Amino acid sequence: MSATLPDINIALPNGATARRVEDEFHGDLLEISLGPHHPSTHGVFRMNATLDGEIITTLKPVFGYLHRNHEKLGETNSYLANIPYTDRLDYLASLTNNWAYVHAVEKLAGFVPTERCEYLRVILGELSRIINHVCLVGFLLNDLGTSFTPLLYSLRERERMLDLLEELTGARMMYNFMRFGGLRTDVSADWLARLKTYLEGLFARYLDEQDALLTGNEILLARTQGTGVLKPGLAINAGITGPGLRASGVDYDIRKVDKYSIYERFDFRVPLGEHGDTYDRYMMRMLEMRESVKIILQAMRDLPEGPVNDPKAKSRGLRPKAGEAYGRIECPKGELGFYLISDGTPNPYRYRVRPPSFINLTVLEDMCVGQTLADAVITLGSIDIVLGEVDR
Amino acid sequence: MSIPATTSTSSSLPTPPPAGISVEDRESMRKQGVLLTSFNEIYNWGRANSIWPLQFGLACCAIEMICVAAARFDIARFGAEIFRASPRQADLMIVNGTVTKKMLPQVVRLWNQMGEPKFCIVMGACASSGGPFKQGYNVVKGIDRYIPVDVYVPGCPPRPEALLNGLMEIQKKMREETLTGPNAPRYFRKDADCVYPVPEYGGRDLVPPHNPKVWKPAAPIVRDAKA
Amino acid sequence: METLEQIRDRIAAQFGAGAVTLVTNPGPAAQHSLLLASHAARDIARFLRDDPGLRLDFCSNATGVDWPDKEIVETTKTTQPDPAGGPAKVVETKTKRLQPGCLEAVYHLYSMALKSPAPVIIRLRTVNRTDDVTLPSLTPVWRSCEFQEREIYDLYGIVFTGHPDLRRILMWDEFKDHPMRKDYVSPDDYEWEPTPHDDVLERAKAHYPAPSASTTQTPEVTK
Numbered sequence: 001m002s003a004t005l006p007d008i009n010i011a012l013p014n015g016a017t018a019r020r021v022e023d024e025f026h027g028d029l030l031e032i033s034l035g036p037h038h039p040s041t042h043g044v045f046r047m048n049a050t051l052d053g054e055i056i057t058t059l060k061p062v063f064g065y066l067h068r069n070h071e072k073l074g075e076t077n078s079y080l081a082n083i084p085y086t087d088r089l090d091y092l093a094s095l096t097n098n099w100a101y102v103h104a105v106e107k108l109a110g111f112v113p114t115e116r117c118e119y120l121r122v123i124l125g126e127l128s129r130i131i132n133h134v135c136l137v138g139f140l141l142n143d144l145g146t147s148f149t150p151l152l153y154s155l156r157e158r159e160r161m162l163d164l165l166e167e168l169t170g171a172r173m174m175y176n177f178m179r180f181g182g183l184r185t186d187v188s189a190d191w192l193a194r195l196k197t198y199l200e201g202l203f204a205r206y207l208d209e210q211d212a213l214l215t216g217n218e219i220l221l222a223r224t225q226g227t228g229v230l231k232p233g234l235a236i237n238a239g240i241t242g243p244g245l246r247a248s249g250v251d252y253d254i255r256k257v258d259k260y261s262i263y264e265r266f267d268f269r270v271p272l273g274e275h276g277d278t279y280d281r282y283m284m285r286m287l288e289m290r291e292s293v294k295i296i297l298q299a300m301r302d303l304p305e306g307p308v309n310d311p312k313a314k315s316r317g318l319r320p321k322a323g324e325a326y327g328r329i330e331c332p333k334g335e336l337g338f339y340l341i342s343d344g345t346p347n348p349y350r351y352r353v354r355p356p357s358f359i360n361l362t363v364l365e366d367m368c369v370g371q372t373l374a375d376a377v378i379t380l381g382s383i384d385i386v387l388g389e390v391d392r
Numbered sequence: 393m394s395i396p397a398t399t400s401t402s403s404s405l406p407t408p409p410p411a412g413i414s415v416e417d418r419e420s421m422r423k424q425g426v427l428l429t430s431f432n433e434i435y436n437w438g439r440a441n442s443i444w445p446l447q448f449g450l451a452c453c454a455i456e457m458i459c460v461a462a463a464r465f466d467i468a469r470f471g472a473e474i475f476r477a478s479p480r481q482a483d484l485m486i487v488n489g490t491v492t493k494k495m496l497p498q499v500v501r502l503w504n505q506m507g508e509p510k511f512c513i514v515m516g517a518c519a520s521s522g523g524p525f526k527q528g529y530n531v532v533k534g535i536d537r538y539i540p541v542d543v544y545v546p547g548c549p550p551r552p553e554a555l556l557n558g559l560m561e562i563q564k565k566m567r568e569e570t571l572t573g574p575n576a577p578r579y580f581r582k583d584a585d586c587v588y589p590v591p592e593y594g595g596r597d598l599v600p601p602h603n604p605k606v607w608k609p610a611a612p613i614v615r616d617a618k619a
Numbered sequence: 620m621e622t623l624e625q626i627r628d629r630i631a632a633q634f635g636a637g638a639v640t641l642v643t644n645p646g647p648a649a650q651h652s653l654l655l656a657s658h659a660a661r662d663i664a665r666f667l668r669d670d671p672g673l674r675l676d677f678c679s680n681a682t683g684v685d686w687p688d689k690e691i692v693e694t695t696k697t698t699q700p701d702p703a704g705g706p707a708k709v710v711e712t713k714t715k716r717l718q719p720g721c722l723e724a725v726y727h728l729y730s731m732a733l734k735s736p737a738p739v740i741i742r743l744r745t746v747n748r749t750d751d752v753t754l755p756s757l758t759p760v761w762r763s764c765e766f767q768e769r770e771i772y773d774l775y776g777i778v779f780t781g782h783p784d785l786r787r788i789l790m791w792d793e794f795k796d797h798p799m800r801k802d803y804v805s806p807d808d809y810e811w812e813p814t815p816h817d818d819v820l821e822r823a824k825a826h827y828p829a830p831s832a833s834t835t836q837t838p839e840v841t842k
């Protein structure tokens with residue numbers, strides 16, 4: 001796209017330009033379908049792209065290859081039975097899904113979690129955010145063509161955290177740990193001490209190592225800076241949330257806005273980007289992990305004694321009064337909300353998940369048009385989607 | 393010549409005999425002829441220790457498969473670390489996750505595109521039977537309704553060790569395969585048809601709803617109320 | 620932040636009193652909502668987005684709800700004076716009435732500019748569930764509705780006029796039904812369990828009219 005040849009440049013809707021090729025052999029656009037089985041898309045996601053040479057002119061995402069009827073099943077299950085299903089929405093960060101759901105049910109039924117439970121939820125939720133971001137960084141670098149090596153570092157850290165969580169909850173991925181007004185079990189002081197040792201020791205070393213290896217890496221900078229740019233105005237209008245929004249410079253973090261749970265008691269910053277490109281989105285994750293560690297350490301310091309379950313809250317056979325509630329939290333990928341309508345029966349009348357990854361994909365086309373196909377792959381990687389949540 | 397049941401794998405042997413084959417098995421293999429037997433052993437030994445799985449992820453179970461490929465569980469110990477993105481280069485399909493009706497034609501097509509001999513591990517409750525999402529309108533209640541399955545690995549998700557165990561079962565199956573005779577697998581027979589029909593999207597369901605050559609609905613075990 | 624009543628009054632002043640109704644939520648969450656008349660909905664949405672006091676620039680969640688036709692039995696008690704002069708009798712009359720169903724689209728709005736913590740909820744309702752199922756699309760106002768309205772169209776069958784690209788999104792294009800509706804019947808393909816029970820058993824029996832003696836396994840009691 002050289003600016004010296006304006007006559008053969010086509011202006012594209014998002015302001016970028018593509019080159020018009022007037023040659024009789026190269027005039028045609030090439031339509032390709034990436035996915036649903038494709039090594040560089042995440043899960044069974046599919047994009048239908050039209051290419052002019054290597055430049056993308058249109059890109060249409062196709063969904064539904066993992067549509068497993070989460071919402072329909074949610075309407076036939078009891079409120080309690082839906083908790084394990086929420087684990088399977090965003091399977092890289094199950095605990096925040098649990099949290100969002102119990103948060104919505106608590107609003108619907110009017111439960112108040114206990115103090116100790118709130119602190120433990122913050123600890124577990126932030127740990128979940130760290131696990132998600134660790135994986136994202138690994139997968140993003142994998143998309144850049146690093147062929148598995150940084151992913152191995154990420155998965156090494158993930159395994160260490162999974163070991164801790166497995167010890168606590170009994171499962172590696174699907175924790176099913178939160179209950180209405182509480183948690184399934186209490187957390188021992190010994191476990192917390194080990195988590196603290198890990199976060200201050202090995203994990204801090206991992207973050208420094210990752211920064212030293214990658215954050216200033218020339219190839220990473222060349223590949224990610226200036227690609228997949230998202231303008232703040234469009235981001236707000238298209239409902240983008242999470243690190244993707246903050247990378248565009250919009251200061252909106254539900255932990256600060258809604259002040260749900262006890263987040264206003266902690267001292268933490270919300271990292272903001274400037275350019276809204278892939279590099280900023282990568283940096284958001286690196287910085288958020290450090291903030292999450294800070295939050296966890298503060299929560300451990302202040303953790304009060306007391307019961308972990310609200311004795312008045314009922315999990316089994318819960319029949320909330322007729323009404324509706326929308327509860328949302330800041331999950332690692334953005335705003336995860338649950339919209340529940342109760343008609344007084346043991347199962348929800350309407351059970352709706354507001355999936356952040358799905359809505360964040362709204363602008364995928366705008367971000368990719370005018371770039372090369374290889375950049376579209378890393379743009380998709382930096383949006384951070386999990387198909388279990390996109391298609392539900 | 394008698395062969396000890398536990399064969400040693402010292403380097404003095406020209407071709408290390410594969411573990412896990414009993415004396416009787418080897419004797420029966422010998423009946424096929426000296427040339428083919430030795431060839432068969434080497435062939436199976438080589439195949440079982442260099443499985444190339446299809447790089448393919450469907451749902452949550454795929455994350456556990458990635459963990460198996462990573463350093464801690466290290467599927468490379470079993471010679472199966474080369475995940476191929478192209479079905480033409482793969483000989484093991486790990487169906488790792490919920491197969492939806494929208495995804496099913498693609499899965500069957502991938503399976504058809506893989507060259508024989510090929511194997512299929514079903515990983516997790518969803519792919520085996522629909523799992524937690526069995527009542528869903530868009531969920532296939534087990535991939536075995538459309539393609540033949542060699543090993544089922546239960547769990548939701550199965551632990552990485554369970555998947556490794558499934559892989560070892562596949563290796564065992566490979567080592568026990570004969571090239572000729574009545575026990576030869578389907579792809580060594582001339583008359584066998586290894587292409588499975590790809591279902592089409594219908595107005596309400598897939599057409600056909602299952603492959604009658606591969607799967608038949610089992611008669612339910614209905615117990616009398618008084619029993 | 621204005622209360623919902625104030626917002627309603629301002630909308631009513633600008634677009635007419637028929638354009639908006641307040642729907643109260645009896646539950647503990649007390650998230651009340653505004654029911655908009657569909658003919659004015661897009662203008663009201665623009666007003667909500669651009670009004671400097673509200674600035675609801677972020678449409679977080681858009682979703683459908685199905686309300687099938689419901690038969691409501693109402694019991695009314697009337698006191699009838701006895702013509703013979705005795706004590707008055709209480710007569711109960713039961714009236715059945717069919718409450719017509721509708722499909723509903725619910726939007727949760729927030730303000731990123733003003734950082735509002737509580738949502739402003741707006742709802743739109745179709746005339747019925749069968750032939751008049753159109754609603755104005757709010758995608759021209761908030762881009763975030765683009766995929767979500769497609770999803771509502773796919774799963775509930777609400778046709779959004781003015782949507783740039785209204786196609787099925789989760790199910791395949793040839794699919795005929797709208798599976799999230801309450802009266803959707805899923806394909807009969809999961810009853811083949813080896814040991815069915817409850818309603819699955821009933822459905823299994825329909826496929827196997829009479830279990831013959833050979834397939835019926837009666838556990839033998841040995842003492």
Ligand code: SF4
Pocket residue numbers: 088451452453488489490515516517518519523524547548549550
């Ligand atoms: S078996 Fe469980 S973990 Fe595996 S794909 Fe199904 S729901 Fe996910």
